[in-house]
Amino acid sequence: MSSAQSLIDSGSADIVAGRPASVAHLFLERVAATPNGEAYRYPAPVDEHAADSAPGAEQWRSLTWAQTAARVKAVAAGLMTLGIQPEDRVALASSTRLEWIIADLGNMCAGAATTTVYPSTNADETAFILANSGSRALIAENAAQLAKAVEQIEQLPELRTVILIDAPATAPETAGLEVLTLAELEQRGAEYLEKHPDAIEKTVAALDKEQLATLIYTSGTTGRPKGVRLVHDCWAYEGRAQEASGLLRSDDVQFMWLPLSHVFGKTLISGQIATGHVMAVDGRVDRIIHNLPAIRPTVMASAPRIFEKVYNGIAGRARAEGGAKYKIFRWAAGVAREHARVVQENRIATGVGSAPFGLRMQHALADRLVYAKIRAAFGGRLRGAVSGSAALAPEIGYFFLGAGVPILEGYGLSETSAGSCVNREEDVRIGTVGRPLPGTEVRIAEDGEILLRGPGVMRGYHDLPEKTAEVLEADGWFHTEDIGELSADGFLRITDRKKDLFKTSGGKYVAPSEVEGKFKAVCPFVSNILVIGNGRNFCTALIGLDEAVIMPWAAEHGLAGRSYAEVAADPAVHQLIEGFVKRLNGDLQRWQTIKKFHLLPRDLDVEHGELTPSLKIKRPVVERTYADAVTAMYAGANEA
Structure with missing residues (x-):
């Protein structure tokens, strides 16, 4: 198979040879x-009979x-x-x-x-x-x-x-x-x-290591779920690989x-x-x-949505307190991101993660005023928080890394027993999903698709040989349908889902998850966002707001007593979010910019079938549900 890049972790031999069945x-x-x-x-x-017990x-x-x-x-x-x-x-x-x-x-x-x-x-x-x-x-x-x-x-x-x-x-x-x-x-x-x-x-x-151990049904964004066949060897490998990588101790x-x-x-x-x-x-x-x-x-794992909600909650409380406290938070958040970026860039360039004296002094002051409280909220001992199942917005990653709560973004699928790549505590690189776990090979195909091979890869879809053949080659390479790139030192970056990439009517490709991640980083009120534009002449967005953050803001701005739907429909809220959309657009190419958006009357959720249980957006479902709103955003539009 031809490829642009490929990599296998150097520690693979011991892992492959030394694990039990x-x-x-x-x-x-x-x-x-x-x-x-x-x-x-x-x-x-x-114990209900204990003297100090409460119901x-x-x-x-x-x-x-x-x-x-x-x-x-x-x-x-x-x-x-x-x-x-x-x-x-x-x-x-x-x-x-x-x-x-x-x-x-x-x-x-x-x-x-x-x-x-x-x-x-x-x-x-x-x-x-x-x-x-x-x-x-x-x-x-x-x-x-x-x-x-x-x-x-x-x-x-x-x-x-x-x-x-x-x-x-x-x-x-x-x-x-x-x-x-x-x-x-x-x-x-x-x-x-x-x-x-x-x-x-x-x-x-x-x-036997090849006996079936688990059937995990993909939550999938379309159609019936497929049963992923994971054998005993998949899990034994994952255990040893996580141990050898230092991810768990x-x-x-x-x-x-x-x-x-x-x-x-x-x-x-x-x-x-x-x-x-x-x-x-x-x-x-x-x-x-x-x-x-x-x-x-000392370690926990989560989907990115939890870290986004934590960040939005912190920012929302600071905004509610107003005045000097909010200014201090915004300054500290900027320092955290800048410090994390500079240390990461210096580590890549020289092998030594360091920051200039002035930035170190600002960071130390911000730590006493803000970051220490954030670490305490996580229990005070967290050395790493593993993030997976969806993309983490880089700005969120830089913030927490700078605050001393490193988020170790990783990558894997149901079809690869989850663990394929992950950032390590000693070498976090925001914007990437880290390096392969020992024993896992990564290859970037000519069209940019990420291919994976290793003991964690499934043995096929249950009773679906045709579907299996579409993604799993005879030599073990699994087609992820994700697009990405490998750095020279082995860090994998996911740029988008192959299926989610769309082309505007002007012939420009847009990676919606990139735009969505950027918006989550600039707007503390957003919960979910879906960028639309396939075959259209400009991009639009459906936006769900974070109720825990927007409702206090609404109460402070003359909208107390209103329902979530009423708040989302209010012109003042539209104007608020429009300001963040303009900030987003300033950091995008012209064809990526959001020309119009619609605030949803309720946030997306699992119960209505709009999110998978792992909190991924089911894009076709959401677009069908809010088809009228999408049509209205494009009605009579001529923009190029």
Whole structure:
């Protein structure tokens, strides 16, 4: 295959040669090495009989590796009592919580393959995933997840058993399915292990690295999701590669809130098992701000939207305080970005990251006034925050890096077990997704498409050989459909999705994500933006506002008591956002500029099908939903 550039990490040989056959092997090795080490922390209700307990009060509890293993083995043995055989699919529909990890590890230690299902997935798509995967059992978080299967039971001839993590208060409708709780499954497994104490070890020893371990269904922006076949070797590789890269360390405390049904969250479990560090697990997004100072993580992962919301929140509070405080924040934000840029440029040019004396003094003062408070909000110990699943606006990255909260942007897809490239803490390069993980090859094709090859690449789409052949070549190269470039020293830059690039009627190509990222960096009120212009003679945009930031501004500007939709429709708000659009346009080529925009009456969300569960915009859905607004922006227009 011809290519413009290609690169493989120099540490690949040791990683490829030295890993075990599966994460199940890694897990048993970890338990044997550090049985009494802390493995997981999880929130649990405070004992209601405690003297100082309050209704709904919680506390963090821990499991050692040995205690985790006891539960994992019980789940695995329990599945065996249900007749689950190697490579049988067991679906898992739950929010991020400790039991998700225990169930997934139990599946793998039983030789089964986990089919991941987002808990927010509707009944129709849940049924499609369960049927297409041929899942024989479903581990469901609660009765609501069970009800989705019951609703579509006629489409699920393979499904026989549902295991509920949370026992229902009343007997649910089961439609003839065998239903038991996770606690009951573990009890069955424990009894089985009394008679067959080495059953799990024998099953794990027999696992082949090419056996199916996971089916992750792409959330996709169009059509039915495709089942990505990830084998045991994919996850074993990811664990060892994350460890070898230094991304995760044995002394880390990682805060895990990402959806574990998504490949980004799931791959980090492999890395955690490889290194043996502590993982604090709580998927409740509304608890993130409260959990950070309690957990005090050294590392966490997130989609860019969370960092954008944090930045918008900080900027919004400073604006609300007004006067000197807002001026100080704006000055400090500028210093953070300038300091980060200069240090990065000097590191690239000379190998030494440094800044001039005057800038260092400004940075030190800004640190005392502003940055220290930002770091404290993240718990005070964060050495790196991994960002993935979508592009991070460079200006957001420079701000946090300059404030001492380095965001380590990475890159990967469901089809590559997530982890392909990532920035390292010691060498962050904003605007790139870092260098390849050890053992992963990157190639830039002649048309600019990024190709990946390595142990983390899927073995194909489930029951879709034609679709597999479209993206996976016989020699292992996977076509990402992303456009990018490699620097001379191996840093990968993503410029856009191949499918998302569009050409204006004037023949100019526009990368919408580039424009969208720039706007998020200049406008603290934006939540989502969709740039439109394919075949048109100019670009327009649909913009959703961040309710938590725009509503306080509205209240201060005579719009108190208005709904979000009323605020978005107000001329004063349009004028406010127009000012930021003009700032954006000043940094764009003429054909990229936004000539008109429409403020949405509500922000885009997963519930209306406009965002994927990993918060990517479903462009065709949004354009169809707001087709009238798009038509109105182009009505009677003659601009070149």
